[in-house]
Structures are given as C-alpha cells and as structure tokens.
Amino acid sequence: MDRSGKMSMRTSTGGSSSSKAVPIMREFVRIDSSASARSQHDVIKFRLVSYNILAQVYIKRSLFLHSPFPCLRWNTRSQAILTLLKNLGADFFCLQEVDEYDSFYKRKSEEHGYSSIYVQRGGQRHDGCGIFYKNNCAELLSKETIEYNDLVDLLQGETSLSANKQNETMTNTNNGADPKNDSSVRSSPAHHGDPNDQRVRLKQDCVGIMAAFKLKDPFDHVIILATTHLYWDPKLADVKLAQAKYLLSRLAQFKTLVTDKFECTPSLILSGDFNSTPRDKVYQYLISGNSSTSSIGCLEEPPLSLCSVHAFTRGEPPFTNCTPNFTNTLDYIFFSPSDCLKPVSILELPVLDSPDITGGLPNYSHPSDHLPIGAEFEITKD
Numbered sequence: 200m201d202r203s204g205k206m207s208m209r210t211s212t213g214g215s216s217s218s219k220a221v222p223i224m225r226e227f228v229r230i231d232s233s234a235s236a237r238s239q240h241d242v243i244k245f246r247l248v249s250y251n252i253l254a255q256v257y258i259k260r261s262l263f264l265h266s267p268f269p270c271l272r273w274n275t276r277s278q279a280i281l282t283l284l285k286n287l288g289a290d291f292f293c294l295q296e297v298d299e300y301d302s303f304y305k306r307k308s309e310e311h312g313y314s315s316i317y318v319q320r321g322g323q324r325h326d327g328c329g330i331f332y333k334n335n336c337a338e339l340l341s342k343e344t345i346e347y348n349d350l351v352d353l354l355q356g357e358t359s360l361s362a363n364k365q366n367e368t369m370t371n372t373n374n375g376a377d378p379k380n381d382s383s384v385r386s387s388p389a390h391h392g393d394p395n396d397q398r399v400r401l402k403q404d405c406v407g408i409m410a411a412f413k414l415k416d417p418f419d420h421v422i423i424l425a426t427t428h429l430y431w432d433p434k435l436a437d438v439k440l441a442q443a444k445y446l447l448s449r450l451a452q453f454k455t456l457v458t459d460k461f462e463c464t465p466s467l468i469l470s471g472d473f474n475s476t477p478r479d480k481v482y483q484y485l486i487s488g489n490s491s492t493s494s495i496g497c498l499e500e501p502p503l504s505l506c507s508v509h510a511f512t513r514g515e516p517p518f519t520n521c522t523p524n525f526t527n528t529l530d531y532i533f534f535s536p537s538d539c540l541k542p543v544s545i546l547e548l549p550v551l552d553s554p555d556i557t558g559g560l561p562n563y564s565h566p567s568d569h570l571p572i573g574a575e576f577e578i579t580k581d
Contacts, residue, residue: 220270220279223555223564224286225547227575230512240417243578245336248289248546249426249470249532251520252280253567254296254326263568265523265559270566273299279566281307287546289573292331293426293470296567300329318344322404328426328471330410337412337422341457345407345427345449347442351398400438403430409450411457411465420539420578421463425450427471429481436481439474443481444501451502466578467535469505472569476527477515485533486510505533508542508574516548519570522559526551530572539579546573 227246255273263271270276277299284292292313297304300317308315308331316339319327332339393399407427414420429442450469457465475481488504509515509531519530534540548570549556555564 220275220563220566222279222283222286222566223549224283225549227544227573228547229544231541231543241580243414243417243420244543244575245290245414245578246288246544246573246575247291247293247424247468247470247532248284248287248571248573249293249295249530250284250571251295251428251472251530251567251569252297253561253569254298254324256298256324256326257296263561266561267563270561270563276561276566277303283566283571285311287571287573290333290336291424292329293424294329294331295426295428295472296326297329298326300327304329304331314339316342316408316410318346318406318408320404320406321346321348324404327406328408328428330408330424330426332412336416337414340411340413340421340461341453342408342410343449343453345409345425345446347405347407347430347445348402350401350441350445353445400435401441403435403438405430405442407446407471409453411453411461413461414578418580421457421461421465422578423450423454423457423465423467425453425467425469425471427469427473429471429473429475431474436479439479439481440484443473443484444499447485447501447503447505454503466537466540467503467505468532468576469534470530470532470572472530474529476529477510482507482531485531489536504535506536508532508534508545509572511536512542512545516572517551519548519572520560520568521556521570522568526559530569532572532574534576539581541577542574543577544575546571548572 253276255276258271260268260271270279297317300319305315305317312334313331314334315329315331317327317329319325405428407425409423409425411421411423414422427446429439432438450467454465454467457463473481473485484501485505486507488501489506507515515528517528518526519528520526534542555562560568
C-alpha cells in the first residue's frame with residue numbers, strides 16, 4: 200500500500216467455499232477536502248488503526264456456529280490478521296484481545312519494522328492490549344499500564360457501586376455484549392460471590408496501556424496514545440463506568456507527567472473496545488468534556504476533553520461488532536481536540552448489507568468478530 204492510502208478490494212465473502220481466508224481491504228477516505236496551505240515540512244501525517252482481533256482462547260465452536268469452521272483455526276486466523284494489518288499499513292496499531300503476543304505478534308511485527316508494548320490481563324485469561332508502532336515513525340518516551348483491579352483498593356470505604364446499580368444499568372440488557380462474552384466462557388467474579396460486594400464487582404481483570412511517543416518527521420512532536428478493553432457484562436454497567444472514569448483519571452495524570460517531564464504540549468488519542476454503544480453512559484462520559492458533542496448533563500465533568508473521530512466527521516458507524524445475536528458499535532477512536540491535531544481521513548467500513556458481512560463475523564473475509572477502525576491524523580507545526 201502506498202502512502203496515498205489506495206488499497207485493493209477483495210471480493211471474497213463469508214459464504215465463500217474456499218478454505219483460505221482472504222481479508223477484505225478497504226480504503227482510507229479523505230474527510231477534509233480543503234487543501235492545506237502549509238508546507239509539507241510543517242505537517243506530520245500518521246495513521247492509527249484500532250482493532251479487537253479476537254483472542255484465540257475465546258473461540259469456542261458452540262459460540263461461532265455461524266462462522267465457517269476452517270476460518271476459526273489459529274493458523275488460518277493468525278495469517279489473515281497479519282495480512283490485514285500489513286495491508287492497512289498504519290503507523291500505529293492499537294490492538295485488543297491479543298494472545299500469543301510473545302510467540303507470534305511481537306516477532307511478526309518486528310519483521311515488518313514495528314516495535315510494541317503490551318499488557319496482559321491477570322486472572323485465568325491470557326489476552327491483553329498492545330500498541331505497535333513503526334520504528335521509523337515514532338520513538339517511545341514513556342509508558343504506563345492500567346490495571347482496573349486497582350479500583351478495588353482505590354474505592355474501598357466509599358459508597359458501594361451496587362447502591363446505584365439500577366440507575367447505571369443499561370436499558371437494553373444486550374447492549375455491549377458479544378456472544379463470546381457469555382458467562383459460560385468468561386466467568387466473572389460477580390458470578391462467584393456476592394454481586395453487591397464492591398470488591399467482587401470491580402475485580403474483572405481488565406487492562407489498558409498508554410504511552411508517549413515522539414514523532415520524528417518532519418519535526419518533533421509528542422503524542423500520547425492509549426488503548427483499552429473495558430468489561431463486557433451489561434449487567435455491570437456501573438463497573439464499566441467506573442473503569443471509564445479511572446481510565447480518564449490515569450490518562451490525565453499521565454498527560455501532566457509527560458508535559459512536565461518533556462516540556463511539551465502533547466496531543467492525545469484514546470482507542471479501544473469500550474463494550475458500550477453510543478447511547479450508553481460510558482460513551483457519554485468519555486465525550487462529556489466536549490460541550491459540542493455531549494448529549495447529557497448528568498455526569499460529572501471528566502478530566503479530559505475528548506471527541507470521537509467518527510462522530511466528529513461522519514457520525515458513528517452502525518456497527519463495529521457483528522454476530523447473529525449482536526450487531527452494534529463498541530469500538531472507538533477518541534482524540535483531544537486542539538489547534539494542531541485533526542483527523543483528515545477515516546478507514547472505510549462496510550454497511551449492513553455488504554456481502555462480506557452476511558451471516559456475521561468472523562468469516563473468510565474478516566478474521567475477527569470486530570472490524571478494524573482507523574483514522575489518518577495531521578499535526579500542524581505551531
């Protein structure tokens with residue numbers, strides 16, 4: 200793929216009789232038609248893709264009866280994911296549900312000129328979140344991991360979240376619930392203890408990671424990237440909201456640290472699988488610091504002002520997760536608006552009647568039950 204973003208469209212669909220996965224490749228579409236009057240020496244361009252790649256450990260045949268069996272095998276899926284990432288050609292990949300990190304993704308990404316940082320979940324699950332970045336594009340300055348289990352200690356002695364459980368629970372009990380997240384697969388502590396016990400409710404082994412990078416061409420600029428995977432269960436919507444608040448608190452602290460340590464004004468981008476639809480309180484909280492996009496006023500003021508790339512440009516897509524039992528938007532790229540940072544292109548997504556989506560994901564065209572989302576950003580020199 201060249202830097203103009205042109206990618207080939209493959210016609211393989213989920214109903215293909217072939218046993219070989221051929222991922223669909225879509226284009227980055229320009230959303231800012233105005234030509235920049237600035238010199239190329241005054242503009243940094245980079246692409247970021249966020250993608251829940253579906254950890255192999257969560258693939259149970261009983262949960263993916265709609266998927267062709269051959270495309271669920273590790274050898275097939277891993278190669279399809281690698282092919283897809285290679286063809287997307289992003290400067291940064293923010294990935295969730297990454298297992299086989301040391302044995303596969305770290306090594307393979309290094310072969311293609313990427314370095315990476317990674318945090319693995321605690322407990323019995325061994326997937327995690329990772330940021331992969333091009334060595335010739337960015338230099339890692341600092342990083343921190345986010346362990347949402349820390350909320351157990353931080354919130355001890357405060358009012359139990361369960362007191363507000365009914366107020367925080369989503370109206371639609373299926374919101375944000377992937378079929379692979381069924382309790383029979385991801386058995387949460389809430390199913391093995393008192394669901395009103397704050398410690399039980401909050402300890403869900405979810406993680407995130409954030410890092411500061413120096414972009415090196417054509418001028419130096421510091422950018423903070425973070426990615427996360429919030430808890431899935433719609434019955435514990437209060438826990439998801441607590442995680443979102445802790446996430447922004449940690450991210451704000453990290454931004455202050457980076458600003459002071461490196462004497463800079465960093466740009467900030469947050470992406471991931473938030474297991475929340477645009478009408479849920481997690482999403483509304485994340486954007487509520489930006490008065491132009493917030494639709495509710497009942498949440499406390501967040502420590503950061505964020506916009507969703509898609510909402511800022513064309514509106515949130517109809518879905519980023521697609522299975523026969525659940526199809527909706529759960530994945531987002533948020534950015535902190537500033538005079539120097541703006542999205543200029545977004546990765547094209549399929550529509551509901553696309554033949555490669557029919558029947559649900561994963562299939563031969565899409566190696567995960569989620570879709571990759573992406574954006575190209577421009578940073579202008581002060």
